[in-house]
Amino acid sequence: MSASNCLRCCLLRPSASAAAAARLRQGMPLAAAVAASFSTTANHSANAKPKPGTRAAERNAPPSIRQGKLFTIKKKKKNDSGARVKSPLPGERKAFRKRILLSNTNALPVPGLTDLGAESMLDPSNVCKVLSLPDDVIDQLRADEAFKTTQCWSMFRKPSMLIRTETVDLITRMHAAAKNNKTLRLVLTGDRVTGKSLMLLQAMTQAHLNDWLVVNIPDAQELTTACTEYAPILDTEPMQYMQQNYVLKLIQAIKKSNEKLLLKLTTVFSHAGLPQNIPIKSPLMQLANSAKEAEGAWAVFQALWQEMTAQGHGRPPMLLSLDGLTHIMRISDYRTPAFNPIHSHDLALVRLFTDHLSGATSLPNGGAVIAATSRNNAPRNPSMELALAQREAEQLGGGKDVPQPQPYLKGYDERVEAVLRNVQVIKLQGLSKLEARALMEYWAASGVLRITVDEKSVTEKWALGGSGIVGEMERASLLTMRF
Numbered sequence: 001m002s003a004s005n006c007l008r009c010c011l012l013r014p015s016a017s018a019a020a021a022a023r024l025r026q027g028m029p030l031a032a033a034v035a036a037s038f039s040t041t042a043n044h045s046a047n048a049k050p051k052p053g054t055r056a057a058e059r060n061a062p063p064s065i066r067q068g069k070l071f072t073i074k075k076k077k078k079n080d081s082g083a084r085v086k087s088p089l090p091g092e093r094k095a096f097r098k099r100i101l102l103s104n105t106n107a108l109p110v111p112g113l114t115d116l117g118a119e120s121m122l123d124p125s126n127v128c129k130v131l132s133l134p135d136d137v138i139d140q141l142r143a144d145e146a147f148k149t150t151q152c153w154s155m156f157r158k159p160s161m162l163i164r165t166e167t168v169d170l171i172t173r174m175h176a177a178a179k180n181n182k183t184l185r186l187v188l189t190g191d192r193v194t195g196k197s198l199m200l201l202q203a204m205t206q207a208h209l210n211d212w213l214v215v216n217i218p219d220a221q222e223l224t225t226a227c228t229e230y231a232p233i234l235d236t237e238p239m240q241y242m243q244q245n246y247v248l249k250l251i252q253a254i255k256k257s258n259e260k261l262l263l264k265l266t267t268v269f270s271h272a273g274l275p276q277n278i279p280i281k282s283p284l285m286q287l288a289n290s291a292k293e294a295e296g297a298w299a300v301f302q303a304l305w306q307e308m309t310a311q312g313h314g315r316p317p318m319l320l321s322l323d324g325l326t327h328i329m330r331i332s333d334y335r336t337p338a339f340n341p342i343h344s345h346d347l348a349l350v351r352l353f354t355d356h357l358s359g360a361t362s363l364p365n366g367g368a369v370i371a372a373t374s375r376n377n378a379p380r381n382p383s384m385e386l387a388l389a390q391r392e393a394e395q396l397g398g399g400k401d402v403p404q405p406q407p408y409l410k411g412y413d414e415r416v417e418a419v420l421r422n423v424q425v426i427k428l429q430g431l432s433k434l435e436a437r438a439l440m441e442y443w444a445a446s447g448v449l450r451i452t453v454d455e456k457s458v459t460e461k462w463a464l465g466g467s468g469i470v471g472e473m474e475r476a477s478l479l480t481m482r483f
Helices: 003-011 014-025 030-035 055-060 092-098 135-144 165-179 196-209 244-257 259-264 284-289 297-308 348-358 382-396 414-419 433-445 455-464 470-477
Strands: 130-132 160-162 183-190 213-217 231-233 240-242 318-323 331-335 341-343 367-372 424-428
Touching (some): 130 433, 135 196, 135 213, 135 244, 160 196, 160 433, 165 367, 165 424, 183 196, 183 348, 183 382, 196 318, 196 424, 213 244, 240 348, 244 259, 244 297, 259 284, 284 297, 318 348, 348 367, 382 414, 382 424, 433 455, 455 470
Parallel strands (some): 183 424, 213 318, 318 367
Antiparallel strands (some): 130 160, 231 240, 331 341
C-alpha cells in the first residue's frame, strides 16, 4: 500500500474507517469509499418531520387536513394606565386641532372692564383701552370663524380687544362709507403677528354691533389649494368654476351670524331653478334654508346674494371680508379638463370677491370690502407685494418714490394689478408704548402676567417684542411663563 493511502486511512475516525472498510469489502474503490464519508452540508434525516406551518408541512399533509396561514388578531393598543385606546372618529382630529376656547374660568375677572358699544370704536378717547365683546356678538363671530387658533383667547376670562389708533381709523372709514352709501375697498397688511386678523375681527364686530350683513371667508387657502370639489359653470367666458361644498358651508355660516336680519328681511325677486319654490315676500332665512344639498348650493347662494344686495327695500350695509389675500392672487392648484392650471380669479366665489375689491362691482347699499394678508402660511407673491407697496407710497404722497417693477423679473400678474389698483391700504406695525402698557395692565389684572407693570417692564417687553409687535410681546410675556 502506498504511503499516501496509509496516511489517509490512519487519519480517519473510527466510525468513518469502519464505514469505509465495509464499502471496500463490497468492491468499491478506496477513493470513492473515503470521499462518500465526508460532506459539507447539514445532515438531513429522511424520517424527520417538517415544522408545522411551513410549506413543507403543507405539501406533506393530506388534502383534508392541509393547513393554511395562521391568522392572528393583534391586540389593541393601550395607554400608560392600561386602558384600551379608542381610535378617533373621522374628522375628530381636525375638530380638535381647530377648536377655539374663548373663556377660562381660572383667569381672574378684570375689574372695571366694559363691553363694546356701537360707537365705542369710533371714539378716539378709547384708544389704549381694552374693551370686552358682548355675548351675542361672540356667538356671531364664532359663526363667522373670525377667531383664530393662534390667538390667546383661552388665557382670559372673557374675549377682549385693545383699541388701537389703526382701529379708530378703520372704523371711521367704514362709518363714512356707509353714511355716504359708498363702498370702502381696503387691504390690511403688515409684518407677521402684527394683528391683521384681529383688526379684521374688530371690523366684523363693528358691523354686527351696527346691524350690518356680514359675509366672511375665514381662510382663502381653502378656496385655491384644490381641497374642495369644483365644477365648471356653463355659458361663462372665460370658463368659471363653482365650489358647491364650500358654498354650502358658507351659506350655513351666513345663516348663523345674520339670523336676526335674515328673519326680518323679505325677498323682492322671484327665483327659478332653486331646490324649492320661494315666493316673493318670503323671509330671507327661508331662502337660505333651501340649500340642503351641495348640488343646488350655488344657485341658492346667487339668489341670496341678489336679495342681500338689492338696492333699497330696507337693506342694511354689508361687510364682505376675507383673510389670506395672498392665496387668491395667484394661479390655483385646480386644473381644467385639459389639465391646464386655473387662475384663482376664474373660481366663481373668488371672482365675486375680487370684483367688489377692485371696484368693478359695488355694494348698492354701502358698506366695506376688506381683505387681510397673511405672512405665516402664504406663498411669495411679487405682483401683490408690488401693488400694495405702490398704493401705500401713493397714500403717503411720494410721487417719485413709488416702487417700480424689477426689469429683469418675470412673473408679474396683470390681473392682480388690476384688482389692487384702486384699493386703500392700512399697514399695521408695532404698538406704541402707551398701547403696550394698557395691554400689559390687562394681562396683569387677569392674573397671567406676574410682574409689576411699570415703565421698566413695559420698555423691556416692548423691546423684546420687536418694537411692540403684539404677537412677539405675547410670546415674550405670556407663552414663556413659568409658574
